[in-house]
Amino acid sequence: EEKQLELTLEALISQVADLKNSLVSFIYKLENEYDRLTWPSVLDSFALLSGQLNTLNKVLKHEKTPLLRNQVIIPLVLSPDRDEEIMRQTEGRVPVFSHEVVPDHLRTKPDPEVEEQEKQLITDAARISPDGAQKQIQSLNKMCSNLLEKISKEERESESG
Numbered sequence: 001e002e003k004q005l006e007l008t009l010e011a012l013i014s015q016v017a018d019l020k021n022s023l024v025s026f027i028y029k030l031e032n033e034y035d036r037l038t039w040p041s042v043l044d045s046f047a048l049l050s051g052q053l054n055t056l057n058k059v060l061k062h063e064k065t066p067l068l069r070n071q072v073i074i075p076l077v078l079s080p081d082r083d084e085e086i087m088r089q090t091e092g093r094v095p096v097f098s099h100e101v102v103p104d105h106l107r108t109k110p111d112p113e114v115e116e117q118e119k120q121l122i123t124d125a126a127r128i129s130p131d132g133a134q135k136q137i138q139s140l141n142k143m144c145s146n147l148l149e150k151i152s153k154e155e156r157e158s159e160s161g
Helices: 002-032 039-061 084-089 112-127 130-160
Strands: none
Touching: 002 039
16 A cells, blocks of 8 residues: 555656646746747647646546545654755745644645635525526626627727728
């Protein structure tokens, strides 16, 4: 079982590293090559990210993958001093692993504020009737269509001008 857990973690680390590299590449394109970026290339990037996320999900849901939620993580060493090894492993995102940051980094539930906002959104969504939701969808679609028409009209006028 320990060997299986180790293999699973190696596979997950590899998948997450690939996903991270793709995200970094996509963000770089958005920040530095936005003037040459085309919609098909953006869609290709999204397709790549989607495929990598699906692969990661398949690894997690595979029958031979041990249930990671049953694993307990206990920090053995906490120090208020800067740790170069942690800095290297986290690429500079976590300088120390102390009593102050451990609850945030090892949290398994969202922040209480986020949980409250999520509950509020669920409550608001439950209050809307199906007919009301359909009317809102139609209204939004109409507004989007009108906006697209205006944009198209502006583009045609600017091209002809």
